[in-house]
Amino acid sequence: MAQIRIENVRKDFGSFNAVKSSTFTIEDGEFFMLLGPSGCGKTTTLRMMAGLELPTSGEIYIDGEEVGMKPASQRDIAFVFQMFALYPHMNVGKNISYPLRSQGMPSAQVKKKVGEIAEILGITDILNKPVGGLSGGDRQRVALGRAIVRDPKAFFMDEPLGALDAEFREHMSEELRALHDRMNATTVYVTHDQLEAMQMGDKIVVMNHGSVEQFGVPQDIYDWPATKFVAQFIGSPSMNFLDFNGMIGKGGNEVSLNDVALNIPKSIDGANGALSFGVRPEHVRLDDAAAYRGRVKATEYLGTTQIVTLETANGDVKARVASSDAVNVGDQTGLSFDARTITLFDAETGQALRSQANEGVLNHG
Amino acid sequence: MSFSVTEPSKGTKWLAGALVIGYACITLVPLLWIIATGFKSPTDSIAYPPVVVFEPTLEGYVNLFTERTRATPDMLEAAGEPQTWYDEIVRERGTVISGPSRYGERFLNSVIIGFGSTFLCMVLGTMAAYAFSRFKVPLKDDLLFFILSTRMMPPIAVAIPIFLMFRNLGLNDTHLGMILLYTAVNLSLSVWLLKGFIDEIPIEYEEAALIDGYTRFQAFYKVVLPQAATGIASTAIFCLIFAWNEYAFAVLLTSGTAQTAPPFIPTIIGTSGKDWPAVAAGATIFLVPVMVFTILLRKHLLRGITFGAVRK
Numbered sequence: 041m042a043q044i045r046i047e048n049v050r051k052d053f054g055s056f057n058a059v060k061s062s063t064f065t066i067e068d069g070e071f072f073m074l075l076g077p078s079g080c081g082k083t084t085t086l087r088m089m090a091g092l093e094l095p096t097s098g099e100i101y102i103d104g105e106e107v108g109m110k111p112a113s114q115r116d117i118a119f120v121f122q123m124f125a126l127y128p129h130m131n132v133g134k135n136i137s138y139p140l141r142s143q144g145m146p147s148a149q150v151k152k153k154v155g156e157i158a159e160i161l162g163i164t165d166i167l168n169k170p171v172g173g174l175s176g177g178d179r180q181r182v183a184l185g186r187a188i189v190r191d192p193k194a195f196f197m198d199e200p201l202g203a204l205d206a207e208f209r210e211h212m213s214e215e216l217r218a219l220h221d222r223m224n225a226t227t228v229y230v231t232h233d234q235l236e237a238m239q240m241g242d243k244i245v246v247m248n249h250g251s252v253e254q255f256g257v258p259q260d261i262y263d264w265p266a267t268k269f270v271a272q273f274i275g276s277p278s279m280n281f282l283d284f285n286g287m288i289g290k291g292g293n294e295v296s297l298n299d300v301a302l303n304i305p306k307s308i309d310g311a312n313g314a315l316s317f318g319v320r321p322e323h324v325r326l327d328d329a330a331a332y333r334g335r336v337k338a339t340e341y342l343g344t345t346q347i348v349t350l351e352t353a354n355g356d357v358k359a360r361v362a363s364s365d366a367v368n369v370g371d372q373t374g375l376s377f378d379a380r381t382i383t384l385f386d387a388e389t390g391q392a393l394r395s396q397a398n399e400g401v402l403n404h405g
Numbered sequence: 406m407s408f409s410v411t412e413p414s415k416g417t418k419w420l421a422g423a424l425v426i427g428y429a430c431i432t433l434v435p436l437l438w439i440i441a442t443g444f445k446s447p448t449d450s451i452a453y454p455p456v457v458v459f460e461p462t463l464e465g466y467v468n469l470f471t472e473r474t475r476a477t478p479d480m481l482e483a484a485g486e487p488q489t490w491y492d493e494i495v496r497e498r499g500t501v502i503s504g505p506s507r508y509g510e511r512f513l514n515s516v517i518i519g520f521g522s523t524f525l526c527m528v529l530g531t532m533a534a535y536a537f538s539r540f541k542v543p544l545k546d547d548l549l550f551f552i553l554s555t556r557m558m559p560p561i562a563v564a565i566p567i568f569l570m571f572r573n574l575g576l577n578d579t580h581l582g583m584i585l586l587y588t589a590v591n592l593s594l595s596v597w598l599l600k601g602f603i604d605e606i607p608i609e610y611e612e613a614a615l616i617d618g619y620t621r622f623q624a625f626y627k628v629v630l631p632q633a634a635t636g637i638a639s640t641a642i643f644c645l646i647f648a649w650n651e652y653a654f655a656v657l658l659t660s661g662t663a664q665t666a667p668p669f670i671p672t673i674i675g676t677s678g679k680d681w682p683a684v685a686a687g688a689t690i691f692l693v694p695v696m697v698f699t700i701l702l703r704k705h706l707l708r709g710i711t712f713g714a715v716r717k
Contacts, residue, residue, distance in 0.1 A: 090616060091615075091616075092612050092615070092616075111615065111620075112612070112615040112616050113615055113616070113617075113618045113619060113620065117616065118616060119612070119613065119616040121609045121612070121613060123607065123609055125607065125609035125610050125612070125613040127610060127613070127614075127628060128610075128632060129631040129632060138614075138617050139616075139617035139618055142617055142618035142619050142623075143618060186613075186617070190618075
């Protein structure tokens with residue numbers, strides 16, 4: 041059980057900068073998600089924590105001890121690989137017991153321990169089977185068994201559900217979360233699936249192009265994205281951006297889009313120039329009385345809700361409305377936005393502007 | 406272009422089978438001929454037209470393993486009744502056994518040098534291939550090409566320099582010298598082949614072992630080696646076949662103590678007339694170890710050991 045701290049960690053592969061100076065802290069017992077698109081450096085970050093890559097610069101602390109340059113075998117952590125990496129020449133029981141045997145544990149004790157783990161994971165009946173013929177789920181369980189068998193300080197998982205079928209993934213993610221809650225061990229989990237991250241994580245780090253975009257609890261990240269990238273990456277459909285040129289004074293709570301005044305949370309610093317008005321689809325309402333107008337371009341039926349795409353003077357807007365609302369393509373309608381949920385972004389840098397609502401949750405890495 | 410996954414028709418299968426059997430027959434005829442000649446009498450062995458059906462005799466084998474001297478009838482009389490079945494065979498030709506031939510020693514030399522160099526080649530080759538496959542080696546591509554280039558010229562081109570080198574080092578006609586030489590020649594092949602096999606083994610296995618508390622070297626021999634077994638087995642077969650059959654270096658660099666069977670077998674012709682059955686017998690026995698080795702390792706060649714352990 042451990043707290044893990046990453047300080048100014050950087051990794052270069054030759055001239056390619058995979059991870060830019062990242063800093064964040066993973067608290068003891070947390071289920072921590074490293075989220076980002078492929079190539080964003082999340083796996084490299086995880087591998088540096090595990091000792092499979094050495095950082096170019098910066099420090100990694102596990103339980104207060106600097107381990108950046110220590111070999112993986114001395115960090116007392118467990119790693120679950122995306123492709124499971126079960127030893128193909130050993131059976132299930134041997135795979136699970138392999139980390140114990142490296143410590144020279146007496147075989148009676150090993151047997152007992154493997155039995156307990158098999159019990160927890162429900163794989164007692166396959167202990168003597170070769171790993172070759174196992175189903176994806178069972179392989180995943182064996183890989184987990186191998187990870188938890190020696191009670192490591194932390195679990196590192198690199199897209200552990202990525203190789204599973206979609207229907208099974210959900211089941212396995214529940215199992216994983218339950219296992220975490222039972223063991224209460226610090227878990228760092230890499231994924232590119234924002235739903236998985238929101239669903240399972242206590243905290244999320246969103247990475248892009250090797251740097252940390254935002255760091256926080258799932259709800260804060262969803263509600264108050266720190267950058268346009270985060271706003272786009274998380275949520276489906278993603279946040280709407282209405283681009284406009286305008287100004288807002290310090291403490292101002294109104295912007296003007298296409299000559300329509302719209303309320304926003306009170307701005308702290310104010311801004312002037314190219315801005316983006318960010319609003320989540322579920323905070324857009326179709327309201328004939330509203331002054332801001334749009335024309336319905338398309339509708340997607342999703343069961344209880346529907347996604348309506350509207351053409352406006354500031355670009356397309358998607359709205360999530362009840363599927364019982366009658367909306368026809370070509371209709372002219374008014375749009376109103378839930379003022380408490382709006383985030384303004386600097387259109388150039390993509391950074392969110394500080395407001396009374398998001399102040400305190402905008403943790404850039 | 407698309408590939409059909411339908412079952413080939415009966416006619417196609419029959420044709421394919423016939424072709425394979427036909428090819429096997431063509432390649433096997435010389436082999437069978439050599440084996441048969443070993444059991445022929447000298448007359449049958451050079452009969453024209455060649456005889457296919459003959460009365461088998463072990464004379465060739467007896468001649469292969471013995472030195473014989475011609476004996477006068479008096480001497481034969483004095484020697485008394487033949488003691489053993491092989492005495493009987495040589496008596497019929499009016500000769501007596503004067504001692505064992507050197508074929509046994511030469512054969513043993515072949516075994517020592519062939520298997521010794523194959524073993525050494527596997528040890529060095531596996532480690533070199535692993536390093537090339539997994540680590541950042543400076544000038545990796547150039548080094549690999551250099552290693553391959555040692556295989557590009559015919560051995561005879563470097564035979565004289567090697568002969569001089571061996572003479573200065575005192576390695577001429579020694580087991581050690583021949584083992585080192587065959588190892589050096591085979592290493593290029595084994596490094597390249599094994600690198601290919603090791604490249605195929607996902608690196609995650611070793612990483613898993615590192616995480617599980619093993620050192621790099623433990624990860625290598627406990628996790629990588631068992632999975633490279635297939636590659637190591639097939640590479641070992643190639644190396645052994647080369648070292649076993651090699652003639653040019655052997656004839657130049659060995660003459661006595663370390664002489665292998667290939668340069669020895671032709672000398673049988675010279676010592677006691679053209680004794681083709683003895684030569685054939687020598688060749689037949691010479692075939693056996695490589696065949697046995699290959700058959701023993703065949704299981705490894707065919708087993709897809711990593712099947713299904715990693716999802717790709």
